[in-house]
Amino acid sequence: MLHDPLTGLPGHALLLDRLEQSLIRAHTRGTLVTLVLITAPDSVLDAAKVLRAGLRPDFTVARYGDQALAVLAEHDFGDGSPIAELIRQLVGESPRIHWVTSDGDTEPDDVIATAESR
Structure with missing residues (x-):
């Protein structure tokens, strides 16, 4: 599904495409990509x-699953901790937040698996 009907956000398929494109840009430009997964927010729609x-307009906010959202951010340096902290401030303490940063030398499925395992 390209767009989630409940939230109007990009859906899982579009998130995967954007992640793949972001990883390619990171690899060729020497930048970084951070993927943040937000699971079990009180209300997916409110979150x-x-x-x-x-968040910045160039960040992708997507529906990742029934009770999960994802944020995809491209940036020049550092790790994803400032992005994850900003997300925590926005959505509160109740959801679980998992994140990973890649320099583009990782396959999209591996980025997602790493974020899910943290």
Whole structure:
């Protein structure tokens, strides 16, 4: 599904495509990609609205699963901890937040698996 009907956000398939493109850009430009997974927010719809309003417009906020959202961010340096912390401030303490940063030398499935395992 390209767009989630509940939130209007990109769906899982579009997230995977954007992740793949972001990893290619990171590899060729020497930048980084951070993927943040937000699982079990109190309300997916409310969390989606807060994230979309509170994050930079070039970050991708997507529906990752029934009770999960994802944020995809491209950046020049550092790790994903400032991005993950900003997301925690926006959505509160109740959801679980998992994140991983890649320099583009990782396959999309591996990035997702690493984020899920943290």
